[in-house]
Amino acid sequence: DIVLTQAPLSVSVTPGESASISCRSSKSLLSSKGITSLYWYLQRPGKSPQLLIYQMSNLASGVPDRFSSSGSETDFTLKISKVETEDVGVYYCGHRLEYPPTFGSGTKLEIK
Amino acid sequence: QVQLKESGPGLVQPSETLSLTCTVSGFSLTSNSVHWVRQPPGKGLEWMGIIRSGGSTDYNSALKSRLSISRDTSKSQVFLKMNSLQTEDTAIYYCTRWGYGGNDYWGQGVMVTVSS
Numbered sequence: 001d002i003v004l005t006q007a008p009l010s011v012s013v014t015p016g017e018s019a020s021i022s023c024r025s026s027k028s029l030l031s032s033k034g035i036t037s038l039y040w041y042l043q044r045p046g047k048s049p050q051l052l053i054y055q056m057s058n059l060a061s062g063v064p065d066r067f068s069s070s071g072s073e074t075d076f077t078l079k080i081s082k083v084e085t086e087d088v089g090v091y092y093c094g095h096r097l098e099y100p101p102t103f104g105s106g107t108k109l110e111i112k
Numbered sequence: 113q114v115q116l117k118e119s120g121p122g123l124v125q126p127s128e129t130l131s132l133t134c135t136v137s138g139f140s141l142t143s144n145s146v147h148w149v150r151q152p153p154g155k156g157l158e159w160m161g162i163i164r165s166g167g168s169t170d171y172n173s174a175l176k177s178r179l180s181i182s183r184d185t186s187k188s189q190v191f192l193k194m195n196s197l198q199t200e201d202t203a204i205y206y207c208t209r210w211g212y213g214g215n216d217y218w219g220q221g222v223m224v225t226v227s228s
Contacts, residue, residue: 041157048206048221049149049157054214061214092157096210100172101147103157 002027004093006104013083014112021078021107023093028073029056037097040069040078043106044089052091053078085111114138116146116207116219123225124197130224134190134207141165141183146190147210148181150203151221158203163190197226 003026013019029037040053051060053069056076066081080087088111094103120132134146141163148160161171163181171179180193190207204221211217 048218050218051214051216054216058214060216094157099162099170101159103159105156 001100002029002095002097002102004095004102004104006091006093006107008107009105010108010110012110012112013080015084016082019080019083019087019109021080021091021093021109023071023076023078023104025074025076025095027097029095029097030073031097036071036073037095038069038071038076039094039096040067041092041094041103042087042089043092044086047089049092080109083109083111114209114217116209116217118205118207118219118222120205120222120224122223123227125228126198126226128197129193129195130197130201132192132205132222132224134192134219136188136190136207136209139209141185141188141190144209144211146183147208148192149206149208151206152200152203160192199226202226
């Protein structure tokens with residue numbers, strides 16, 4: 001199974017500042033179709049996960065453009081610009097390259 | 113609009129079988145796949161399995177011997193059955209549709225506690 005390693009475990013951010021979360025894959029997530037199968041999710045406290053980013057760099061519908069993602073075939077970064085209080089929760093990376101899809105262990109974002 | 117809603121018993125005895133239902137609306141099961149994902153309390157996400165639009169299934173190899181996913185397209189329902197439950201199966205169970213172009217939807221989840 002593909003292992004996704006996230007860092008840091010938690011991040012504390014002042015509103016208005018930026019935050020970055022890293023995700024490293026044990027295998028290239030570049031598919032034969034040229035799509036990088038890396039996804040980012042936010043799980044707000046007590047809620048279901050919601051998709052933020054699909055195929056490494058595409059913003060899901062309704063997600064503010066304060067969120068962005070980039071990377072290579074194995075190393076990825078989620079950046080949140082101008083953090084707001086509503087951004088609090090746990091961020092997960094995940095892949096859908098092959099079965100089973102797997103997820104990183106999560107990064108908790110807190111507000112200072 | 114697209115919705116998924118999980119239902120099932122909140123408490124299951126150890127060694128017994130878990131049966132969950134995911135009732136969907138706003139889309140057809142014959143055109144979309146549905147996944148099950150679970151999350152133990154305070155822990156991360158684990159993909160369990162999928163039932164595809166054509167009815168075929170794939171399971172997480174760690175659960176494959178205990179897990180079965182089926183559906184009733186006429187009722188827009190997907191079923192999860194997992195036997196030989198243990199305390200480590202205590203989790204929130206989600207059904208989710210992973211659509212094309214990031215068109216994802218998740219159910220609210222159902223908490224299942226395995227305890228005597």
